[in-house]
Amino acid sequence: MMLARGRRAFLCLLVILFLFSAQPLEAALGAEGTIIHVVERGETLSVIAAHYGTTVETIVQANGIANPNLIYVGQRLTIPTQGSVAPEESYVVQPGDTLSAIAVRFGTTVSAIAQANDISNPSLIYPGQRLTIPSAVQQPSELPTQAQVHVVRPGEYLSQIARLYGTTVWALAVANDLSNPSLIYSGQRLIIPTQSATLPAPIKVVEFVPPRVTQGHTLLLKVRAEEEVSLAGSIDGRSLTFTGAGGEYWALAGFPPWSEPGAHPWSIVATDNEGRAVEASGYVVVTAAEFPIQYIDLPPEREGLLDPELVQAEWARVKALFVQVTPSKLWRGRFLLPVEGEVSSLFGTRRSYEGGPVASYHMGVDYAAPEGAPVVAANSGRIALAEELTVRGNTVIIDHGLGVHSGYFHLSRIAVAPGQEVGRGTLIGYVGSTGLATGAHLHWEMRIGEIGVDPTEWTARAIPE
Ligand SMILES: [Zn+2]
Known part of the structure; x- marks a missing residue:
């Protein structure tokens, strides 16, 4: 009974995957570092942006579009990409392959492949499936320190939110440690991962150990700066006590067992010897623990x-x-x-x-x-x-x-x-x-x-x- 149900679920999913791959999104590689997209009937800028993991604003700027609601079928859009793009490779899944094994083989990450192929559940790939292997522009961490937060509205789906921010369901699931992407709730605060973390100089690195903290646990916040600075900051409105010298600093934060799972805001202010201050801020994810x-x-x-x-x-x-x-x-x-x-x-x-x-x-x-x-x-x-x-x-x-x-x-x-x-x-x-x-x-x-x-x-x- 269990087995039969499992097999049926698997088959249903295959059907869904095939439908996705039949989407009428066509692209060609244009000049170095850009993609040319020809607009199809029914497409909007936000759909196109989501498909390429970019934002509506980026496409608007690159193409000098006056009104983002007015694009037309057949219009050729330049899709800017980050840095130069090597031609993408493709790979046909073999029996026994896992997405993580494939990621290791091509020197990329599971989430990068999942994103490039619209895979919502990375444990479900099948032999014969053709995967696009994105050229790896390695991110230092799957969870950037600079991020936006989105408060879920009643009736919203994760896929809608992903589209809104030009990201994928999978990227949101990873960033927010969602085991089931269809279970989000109104009022939930979701981290929207951004493509690149831009920290103001002289702050070079803001790192969390562990990258996501469990309810009732301790978070170590490490900050690296180009020069000697004095640091102040807070997480969830509780102030942080930094220690360290010579550009390397750290602070601890505790999260009580009743911390709300989801995004919690942090901010730090670094002041240099001349009294110039810069601020960096973002969100850290708290994950749920089970308490007896x-x-x-x-x-x-x-x-x-x-x-x-x-x-x-x-x-x-x-x-x-x-x-x-x-x-x-x-x-x-x-x-x-x-x-x-x-x-x-x-x-x-x-x-x-x-x-x-x-x-x-x-x-x-x-x-x-x-x-x-x-x-x-x-x-x-x-x-x-x-x-x-x-x-x-x-x-x-x-x-x-x-x-x-x-x-x-x-x-x-x-x-x-x-x-x-x-x-x-x-x-x-x-x-x-x-x-x-x-x-x-x-x-x-x-x-x-x-x-x-x-x-x-x-x-x-x-x-x-
Ligand atoms: Zn006790």
């Missing part, structure tokens, strides 16, 4: 600890520490696991207390460990807080510099004092169940500013690498 749901019953004597006013007041106290920025980096390399024990609750777990609504996210990782087990500093820094709090119990917070903090809650005993400098692995306390806890465990969290991020990412790799 946990239902928690508290022992009756601890239920009072959920009093919202109390929870809020304690958060205000802790947040005031998290938003403090010590201007130098105090940590080194990867973070250690602060305790030996099994993970009993993952970062980002959705929580319902006492049968109430699933209203909160778990902002740390819980490790089950016996009462009294040693807890160590995950990395070097300065003790920002070491005291008993109502909800968090006996709490240690370490300032690692540059707005990065780690927190260790529910301790039975605290072994450090505020202001003390600790090294990676220094004993800071012992596992307990003080505060809002259902048993002995360590709650460990990491914050970038006030934003909680998955701490296990910091144990898996050195940030920055």
